[in-house]
Amino acid sequence: MNQKITYELPNGISLEIKREDLLHPFISGNKFRKLKYNLLQAKIEKQETVLTFGGAYSNHIAAVAYAGKEQGFKTIGVIRGDELGDKIAENPTLQFAQECGMQFEFITRDAYRLKTETNFIANLKDKFGSFYLVPEGGTNEYAIKGCEEILTEEDAKFDYVCCAVGTGGTISGIINSALPHQKVLGFPALKGDFLKDEIRKFATKENWELITDYHFGGYGKVNKELIQFINQFYRQTEVPLDPIYTGKMVFGVIDLIQKGYFPHNSKILLIHTGGLQGIQGMNTLLKSKNKTLIEVQ
Ligand SMILES: *Cc1c(COP(=O)(O)O)cnc(C)c1O
Numbered sequence: 517m518n519q520k521i522t523y524e525l526p527n528g529i530s531l532e533i534k535r536e537d538l539l540h541p542f543i544s545g546n547k548f549r550k551l552k553y554n555l556l557q558a559k560i561e562k563q564e565t566v567l568t569f570g571g572a573y574s575n576h577i578a579a580v581a582y583a584g585k586e587q588g589f590k591t592i593g594v595i596r597g598d599e600l601g602d603k604i605a606e607n608p609t610l611q612f613a614q615e616c617g618m619q620f621e622f623i624t625r626d627a628y629r630l631k632t633e634t635n636f637i638a639n640l641k642d643k644f645g646s647f648y649l650v651p652e653g654g655t656n657e658y659a660i661k662g663c664e665e666i667l668t669e670e671d672a673k674f675d676y677v678c679c680a681v682g683t684g685g686t687i688s689g690i691i692n693s694a695l696p697h698q699k700v701l702g703f704p705a706l707k708g709d710f711l712k713d714e715i716r717k718f719a720t721k722e723n724w725e726l727i728t729d730y731h732f733g734g735y736g737k738v739n740k741e742l743i744q745f746i747n748q749f750y751r752q753t754e755v756p757l758d759p760i761y762t763g764k765m766v767f768g769v770i771d772l773i774q775k776g777y778f779p780h781n782s783k784i785l786l787i788h789t790g791g792l793q794g795i796q797g798m799n800t801l802l803k804s805k806n807k808t809l810i811e812v813q
Contacts, residue, residue: 517534517535517538518532518533518534518535518670518671518785519532519533519534519535519755520532521533521753521755521786522752522753523752523753523770525773526773526774526776527773527776527778527779527780527781527782528780528781529773529778529780529781529782529783529784530781530782530783530784531769531773531784531786532674532783532784532785532786533755533766533785533786533787533788534666534671534785534786534787534788535755535788536548536549536666536787536788536789536790537756537762537788537789537790537791537792539790542578542579542582542793543579543582543583543586544575544578544579544789544790544791544792544793545788545789545790545791546663546666546685546686546787546789546790547575547576547578547579547580547654547790548579548662548790549659549662549663549665549666549686549689550576550653550654550655550658550659550662550663550685550686551579551580551583551650551654551659551662552658552662552665553658553659553661553662554566554648554650554654554656554658554659554662555583555587555589556658557648557658558589558648561648563589563646563647563648564589564590564646565589565590565591565592565644565645565646565647565648566580566584566589566590566591566592566647566648566649566650567591567592567593567594567640567644567647567648567649567650568580568591568592568593568594568649568650568651568652568654569593569594569595569596569628569631569651569652570593570594570595570596570652570653571595571596571597571736572595572596572597572600572607572609572610572797573607573609573736573760573794573797573798574609575609575760575790575791575793575794576652576653576654577593577595577609577610577613577618578609578612578613578793579654580593580613580618580650580654581593581612581613581614581616581617581618582612582616584616584617584618585616585617589648590617590619591613591616591617591618591619592618592619592620592621592644592647593613593618593619593620593621594620594621594623594628594631594640595610595620595621595622595623596623596625596628597622597623597624597625597628598622598623598624598627599622600622601620601622604620606800607797607800608793608796608797608800609793609794609796609797612793621640621643621644631652632651637649652683653682653683653685654683654685655683655684655685655714655718656685657718659685659689660685660688660689660692660718661689662689663685663686663688663689663690664689664690664692664693665689665693666686666689666690666693666787667690667693667694671785672695673783674698674783674784674785675697675698675699675779675782675783675784676698676699676700676701676778676782676783676784676785677690677694677698677699677700677701677784677785677787678700678701678702678703678765678768678769678784678785678786678787679700679701679702679703679765679786679787679789680702680703680704680705680761680762680764680765680787680789681702681703681704681705681711681715681726682704682705682706682735682761683714684702684711684714684715684718685718686787686789687700687702687715687719687724688715688717688718688719689718690787691715691719691720691721691723691724692718692719692720692721694721694723694724696723698723699723699724699725700723700724700725701724701725701726701727701769702715702724702725702726702727703726703727703730703764703765703768703769704726704727704728704731705731705735705760705761705764705765706731706734706735707728707731707733707734707735709728711726712726727768727772729768730764730765730767730768730771731764732764735760736760738759738763738798738802740807740808742759742763742764742767743759743802743807743808743809743810744808745763745766745767745770746759746763746767746810746812747808747810747811747812749763749766750811750812755788756792756795756812757788757812758790758791758792758794758795758798759794759795759798759810760791760794760798761789761791762786762788762789762790762791765786766786769784769786792812795810795812798810
């Protein structure tokens with residue numbers, strides 16, 4: 517569903533947001549798209565267990581845990597940070613995943629870096645038996661296929677499609693289904709230039725660009741300006757944004773509009789990829805530092 521954004525914008529620019537965050541109450545936005553064909557494939561392969569990877573506040577971990585419960589898979593989450601095992605009660609994401617029945621394997625950050633290596637995966641198979649592996653963030657060819665379903669015929673009128681970028685899976689699907697007259701702008705939520713190569717692995721076209729100025733210091737990093745923007749955007753539009761991905765992307769788009777980046781009368785579509793479950797965890801962190809909290813939801 518696309519929603520018009522009533523926001524004071526210069527140069528005849530119009531803005532709509534695709535509310536992928538409303539697709540499912542617990543399997544948030546793009547994670548729903550990314551899991552769809554992966555879980556179908558797991559069924560085809562007759563796997564009973566789905567194993568995946570993620571950080572402490574991962575939207576993907578929460579989504580896999582809930583989808584597993586809903587569709588009858590056992591789920592295992594390999595979690596980055598061996599110190600988190602004692603802190604599940606303080607972490608809303610891990611607590612939610614555990615309540616859905618997910619079993620955790622907490623590993624050190626060093627071990628986590630090896631997670632795509634054959635040996636590492638063989639050790640997990642020894643420990644847990646056979647499983648269907650979904651990579652970190654859910655990104656693989658099945659995820660891209662699901663994300664190609666985000667844009668539909670009604671979106672042909674837009675000149676620009678903007679989305680947040682983590683591993684690059686979502687934007688790859690969007691690029692593949694965008695029309696020739698459309699340009700796809702990705703806003704990475706993290707630092708680093710490896711993303712372009714990741715996207716080129718899956719994307720079949722060249723009609724895209726990464727805007728790397730709005731990561732706010734890196735993955736999971738926020739500042740007061742961003743939090744205030746998210747709160748103000750919510751008051752003005754009633755659209756809640758998350759602080760890790762969509763908040764940074766929408767901040768970036770509005771900033772670029774105000775700086776005159778887009779041609780006059782551009783029609784821009786923002787993709788709301790969800791991630792709202794992360795607000796609670798971020799607020800716990802902000803509260804412990806006595807900082808301004810996110811007021812949405
Ligand atoms: C995971 C996530 C992303 C990043 O998606 P990728 O396919 O990894 O690039 C963007 N937005 C939200 C809300 C997410 O949860």
